[in-house]
Amino acid sequence: MKDAFLRFERFTTGFAMVAACVMMTIAASLGMFQIITRFILEQPAEWSEVLIRFSLVWMVFLGIPMAFRQGAMVCVDVIYRWSPAGLRRVLDWVVFLASMVLVLVIIWWGWDYANRGKVQTVIGLENITMFWAYLALPVGGVFCIIGLIGQLIDPQRHELETAQ
Numbered sequence: 001m002k003d004a005f006l007r008f009e010r011f012t013t014g015f016a017m018v019a020a021c022v023m024m025t026i027a028a029s030l031g032m033f034q035i036i037t038r039f040i041l042e043q044p045a046e047w048s049e050v051l052i053r054f055s056l057v058w059m060v061f062l063g064i065p066m067a068f069r070q071g072a073m074v075c076v077d078v079i080y081r082w083s084p085a086g087l088r089r090v091l092d093w094v095v096f097l098a099s100m101v102l103v104l105v106i107i108w109w110g111w112d113y114a115n116r117g118k119v120q121t122v123i124g125l126e127n128i129t130m131f132w133a134y135l136a137l138p139v140g141g142v143f144c145i146i147g148l149i150g151q152l153i154d155p156q157r158h159e160l161e162t163a164q
Contacts, residue, residue, distance in 0.1 A: 030048045049124065
């Protein structure tokens with residue numbers, strides 16, 4: 001059961017990371033497009049700025065699960081280094097529970113905002129509502145929960161291992 005969940009977690013976290021990289025590529029490409037249209041062609045594309053913001057929001061919330069999974073939280077790393085070996089598993093649970101509460105709040109309010117955003121249109125893209133931007137919060141939160149459970153089951157400390 002543990003191995004099956006960890007395989008599922010690796011797949012979902014990997015998928016979220018690939019999607020985050022795609023969103024970063026979209027944001028960078030649209031940024032370059034915006035520079036060309038605004039300063040070279042002198043015909044700015046208003047819609048590109050909105051899509052850049054949307055893709056950056058999605059990039060962040062799809063990239064967070066990998067940070068959770070790799071244990072890449074700087075202040076927790078310091079506490080983890082300074083704590084005795086017996087206290088480290090307790091610290092893992094405290095971090096897990098605190099992170100889980102935060103992620104659940106993000107999911108709850110993100111879904112609420114997404115539903116409220118169904119009636120808000122975006123300037124420059126009148127056919128798209130703010131629902132799609134706010135949806136990044138609950139979707140990223142679900143990926144975060146999977147990563148957090150994976151981190152609790154199979155702790156990884158990539159930041160500690162590569163720190164100088």
